[in-house]
Amino acid sequence: MKNGKLLSGIAEAVRASGLRDGMTVSFHHHLRNGDYVLNMVLEAAAQQGIRDLTVNASSLFDTHLPLLGHIENGVVTGIETDYMSGALGAHISRGALKKPVVFRSHGGRPHDIVRGASPIDVAFIAAPTSDPMGNCTGKTGPSACGSLGYAFADALHAKTVVVVTDNLVPYPLQDWSIDETHVDYVVKVDQIGDPAGIVSGTTKITRDPVGLVMADTAARVIAASGLLKEGFSFQTGAGGASLAAARYLKDIMLREKIRGSFGLGGITGYMVDMLNEGCFETLLDVQCFDLKAVQSIRENPRHREISAMHYASPGARSAVVDSLDVVILGATEIDLDFNVNVHTDSQGRIMGGSGGHSDTAAGAKLAMIIAPLSRARLPIVTEHVTCVSTPGETIDVLVTQKGVAVNPRQKELAQRLRDAGLPVCGIDELKARAEAMTGVPRPIARGDRPVAEVLYRDGSHLDTIYNTL
Amino acid sequence: MRRSMLFLPGNTPNILINGDALGADALIFDLEDAVSPDEKDSARILVRSAVSALGYAGCEIIVRINAVDTPYWREDLREIVPLKPSLIMPPKTSCAQDVLTVDAAIAGLEDELGMQRGTVRLIPLIETALGVENAYQIASACPRVAAIFLGGEDLTADLRCKRTREGAEIAYARSRMVCAARAAGVDVYDTPFTDVNDDEGLVLDAKTAKSLGFTGKAAISPRHVPGINEVFSPSLAEINYAYEVLEAIRLAKEQGRGAVALRGKMIDAPIVARARQTIEAAEQLGLGGDRA
Numbered sequence: 001m002k003n004g005k006l007l008s009g010i011a012e013a014v015r016a017s018g019l020r021d022g023m024t025v026s027f028h029h030h031l032r033n034g035d036y037v038l039n040m041v042l043e044a045a046a047q048q049g050i051r052d053l054t055v056n057a058s059s060l061f062d063t064h065l066p067l068l069g070h071i072e073n074g075v076v077t078g079i080e081t082d083y084m085s086g087a088l089g090a091h092i093s094r095g096a097l098k099k100p101v102v103f104r105s106h107g108g109r110p111h112d113i114v115r116g117a118s119p120i121d122v123a124f125i126a127a128p129t130s131d132p133m134g135n136c137t138g139k140t141g142p143s144a145c146g147s148l149g150y151a152f153a154d155a156l157h158a159k160t161v162v163v164v165t166d167n168l169v170p171y172p173l174q175d176w177s178i179d180e181t182h183v184d185y186v187v188k189v190d191q192i193g194d195p196a197g198i199v200s201g202t203t204k205i206t207r208d209p210v211g212l213v214m215a216d217t218a219a220r221v222i223a224a225s226g227l228l229k230e231g232f233s234f235q236t237g238a239g240g241a242s243l244a245a246a247r248y249l250k251d252i253m254l255r256e257k258i259r260g261s262f263g264l265g266g267i268t269g270y271m272v273d274m275l276n277e278g279c280f281e282t283l284l285d286v287q288c289f290d291l292k293a294v295q296s297i298r299e300n301p302r303h304r305e306i307s308a309m310h311y312a313s314p315g316a317r318s319a320v321v322d323s324l325d326v327v328i329l330g331a332t333e334i335d336l337d338f339n340v341n342v343h344t345d346s347q348g349r350i351m352g353g354s355g356g357h358s359d360t361a362a363g364a365k366l367a368m369i370i371a372p373l374s375r376a377r378l379p380i381v382t383e384h385v386t387c388v389s390t391p392g393e394t395i396d397v398l399v400t401q402k403g404v405a406v407n408p409r410q411k412e413l414a415q416r417l418r419d420a421g422l423p424v425c426g427i428d429e430l431k432a433r434a435e436a437m438t439g440v441p442r443p444i445a446r447g448d449r450p451v452a453e454v455l456y457r458d459g460s461h462l463d464t465i466y467n468t469l
Numbered sequence: 470m471r472r473s474m475l476f477l478p479g480n481t482p483n484i485l486i487n488g489d490a491l492g493a494d495a496l497i498f499d500l501e502d503a504v505s506p507d508e509k510d511s512a513r514i515l516v517r518s519a520v521s522a523l524g525y526a527g528c529e530i531i532v533r534i535n536a537v538d539t540p541y542w543r544e545d546l547r548e549i550v551p552l553k554p555s556l557i558m559p560p561k562t563s564c565a566q567d568v569l570t571v572d573a574a575i576a577g578l579e580d581e582l583g584m585q586r587g588t589v590r591l592i593p594l595i596e597t598a599l600g601v602e603n604a605y606q607i608a609s610a611c612p613r614v615a616a617i618f619l620g621g622e623d624l625t626a627d628l629r630c631k632r633t634r635e636g637a638e639i640a641y642a643r644s645r646m647v648c649a650a651r652a653a654g655v656d657v658y659d660t661p662f663t664d665v666n667d668d669e670g671l672v673l674d675a676k677t678a679k680s681l682g683f684t685g686k687a688a689i690s691p692r693h694v695p696g697i698n699e700v701f702s703p704s705l706a707e708i709n710y711a712y713e714v715l716e717a718i719r720l721a722k723e724q725g726r727g728a729v730a731l732r733g734k735m736i737d738a739p740i741v742a743r744a745r746q747t748i749e750a751a752e753q754l755g756l757g758g759d760r761a
Contacts, residue, residue, distance in 0.1 A: 209691030210487050216695075374486075401490035421755065437486050437523070 034197025054078030089350030107312025134183025146288025206240025321363030338392030596620030621660030
């Protein structure tokens with residue numbers, strides 16, 4: 001039996017993988033802000049004198065701030081990602097990287113990897129449990145993260161695949177997510193991440209009264225849309241108001257005895273409760289957000305792991321988002337054409353990214369934005385968003401605490417909501433109401449140097465983010 | 470229709486700007502207990518600006534001023550009366566004279582501002598043992614009084630007992646207040662339920678108040694507003710019953726019968742009056758029964 005896959009450490013893995021100057025190295029983000037693997041690999045690459053790498057990570061968090069040092073010393077010269085958290089984003093916005101960051105969506109990333117538009121030389125796959133041949137999973141082990149959905153495209157299409165684990169188990173691991181046929185090397189390390197940063201203990205529903213008002217309205221919009229019936233499918237985020245909307249929706253579904261087909265997305269314990277209480281037949285899980293979701297995907301066969309391609313790729317023959325009824329999404333800004341910004345903050349600094357925002361908005365029959373009318377004295381509804389993350393033509397309704405605006409393309413929906421007694425008004429009225437409270441903010445001062453290019457899920461160019469001053 | 474009255478601290482802009490989004494029928498802008506002495510002037514200015522700039526469409530505006538034994542209440546009135554709030558709430562009202570003092574001051578301001586006398590009405594807050602004993606005199610002190618409101622927290626301090634979830638300690642005060650208000654022909658509002666995290670306790674407390682005859686209930690947390698609104702809205706069964714009562718009366722009149730029975734029970738004038746009130750409330754709230 002040949003057993004040449006198991007290597008002694010990250011440095012040896014970097015050497016064995018053939019990583020050299022100018023290559024693209026990829027990572028998934030299932031370990032979220034607890035991830036150690038990206039930093040370990042880049043440190044080893046730096047020590048081996050490798051330069052000019054492009055990092056393609058499905059998301060980047062503040063735990064990856066050492067990236068900045070690698071950018072400074074020339075180890076990293078390119079970044080491609082679907083999401084970037086605030087501290088890292090602020091540096092990138094100030095122009096830390098010469099080449100603009102390429103932002104994709106969670107569906108667009110695997111689409112571009114699969115079709116060769118975004119080739120990956122070496123994929124380092126953090127795996128909470130693996131056997132020596134690389135059959136691996138996120139469902140078990142001390143660093144368990146649940147689904148490994150975002151790692152599949154990398155595992156299947158990178159030229160070289162290295163599995164990095166801190167829980168090596170005897171061959172064969174039975175319940176694998178990624179199988180050995182795709183894996184070149186396996187490395188055992190002490191820890192792939194900090195469990196406290198990987199998943200939160202519990203995801204809490206907001207107690208903020210304004211958030212609860214919006215959540216209640218959101219649930220009533222869904223109930224009035226005509227989509228809430230047998231076989232209903234649903235995705236919501238882990239944000240406070242989105243989760244509270246799920247709570248109100250659950251109440252309606254249980255009261256009216258409506259059994260949905262599936263819950264989708266990044267899965268929280270709250271969606272697990274909805275599964276267990278009979279609101280859905282199944283959960284389709286590309287990413288687990290908390291410990292309850294991790295336990296559920298491990299133990300409940302009706303809670304299924306799906307790949308990012310299956311979740312949202314526009315190049316797939318079909319993806320789950322194409323069968324989705326309702327998605328609840330957030331926004332840092334939304335404009336009069338319903339274009340949504342989830343990339344930058346009110347100062348134009350990068351502090352997020354599409355994730356699955358534009359994918360689910362494009363696929364779902366009802367794409368709902370839930371956002372307060374103002375945040376930190378700034379209106380959320382603007383003339384033009386600072387960055388178009390999701391095109392307005394795919395957004396159907398905006399729910400705020402002071403009214404509901406329906407995209408003029410959805411005349412029937414607007415009438416249904418009015419008939420149900422919901423406070424429907426024009427998005428321009430919401431803008432006026434917000435500005436009555438906050439005034440009209442001064443335009444953001446920005447430079448003329450592109451720091452990021454935002455690609456739509458089909459690979460087309462959506463917008464450019466410029467440097468902050 | 471005033472089922473819920475939500476207290477908003479007069480010195481917190483973030484809460485004030487969202488007051489009209491919280492589902493309450495009436496908002497009580499508080500210049501008294503929620504505001505420390507050194508912030509009284511800024512709270513007055515903030516409330517004045519919020520009410521005049523934001524309007525709070527769909528919500529009745531009530532302002533709780535400082536008590537007549539403080540140096541603040543006259544300045545509160547001077548700032549607030551020009552806004553023409555629906556109601557002014559003088560706290561710690563213990564006798565009719567307390568009401569008349571505020572009434573005279575408001576009348577003076579109304580004259581000064583060219584407003585019609587009686588534009589601004591009163592909802593005295595009764596929160597002392599003496600106030601409870603004088604509840605009828607307070608409720609009938611002058612035509613400006615539109616309602617009275619029980620404050621359970623200060624009252625129990627005055628009674629030297631503890632406030633409890635069940636509320637046995639304020640049972641007498643509640644009944645006395647309802648009786649006094651109804652005798653004077655004004656509305657009556659129940660004290661807030663103070664445990665913000667006890668949704669079940671809130672509903673039980675509101676149901677108790679409704680069963681005693683209170684018109685509605687105050688809330689110190691927006692989280693309590695939906696529960697109060699639900700309890701103080703007529704239920705579908707109540708609306709349907711009210712329509713049945715009126716229909717039975719109509720049929721009896723048509724047939725020239727004097728005595729009317731519905732489901733084996735006699736319908737008398739108070740039942741008919743109650744049915745009319747229920748339907749009126751349902752219509753105001755846009756609630757339809759089977760015959761609506």
